Amino acid sequence: MAENKIQGVSQLILSGIVMLIFGVIALASPAVAGTAVVYVVGGTILLVGILQLVHGFRAEDWADKALPMVLGVLMSLCGILLLMKPIIGMAMITLVMIIFFVTEGIWKIYTSFSYRPAPGWMMLLLSGVVTLLLGGIIGWQWPLSSEWAVGIFIGIDLLSTGASMLALGFTLRQVEKEMDAMTAA
Numbered sequence: 001m002a003e004n005k006i007q008g009v010s011q012l013i014l015s016g017i018v019m020l021i022f023g024v025i026a027l028a029s030p031a032v033a034g035t036a037v038v039y040v041v042g043g044t045i046l047l048v049g050i051l052q053l054v055h056g057f058r059a060e061d062w063a064d065k066a067l068p069m070v071l072g073v074l075m076s077l078c079g080i081l082l083l084m085k086p087i088i089g090m091a092m093i094t095l096v097m098i099i100f101f102v103t104e105g106i107w108k109i110y111t112s113f114s115y116r117p118a119p120g121w122m123m124l125l126l127s128g129v130v131t132l133l134l135g136g137i138i139g140w141q142w143p144l145s146s147e148w149a150v151g152i153f154i155g156i157d158l159l160s161t162g163a164s165m166l167a168l169g170f171t172l173r174q175v176e177k178e179m180d181a182m183t184a185a
Helices: 009-028 030-058 062-084 086-114 121-140 149-184
Strands: none
Touching: 009 030, 009 149, 030 062, 030 086, 030 149, 062 086, 086 121, 086 149
């Protein structure tokens, strides 16, 4: 009997399980998850700032040094600020999310009417209304919504990604079994 193995199926399933676990943890403690996101973003910005500074120091003349040095200092300061004041970082990330959801909701609502005769245009309209309401709910409570919004969205994203990875992994495992059955016959 031949063994037909698709590479990475077990890793895909394991990754899906891990993402589901972290998704549940993020939803159970959204403030901690949001703070973790801010620390990752702050650390990344700080690292990029340091790399910009190194690039600036290595440049030959001052014309080539100026922009990387200024950007490096600004990015490093922003990264340090986010690491030192994660609450402010969560508030800013939440503000960006509010702007995104409100803009996306308005765009979906507007666009849905251009598809109006086609079946399914109401789903786009409904999606736009939900997105706009989501942005409104978060915005109405801002900056207090910063304590839960980022963590909740990270948790939902981890859950949906984990579930899709599990579904894909189990589907691929089923394909493996069917391929084994076909080669055995």
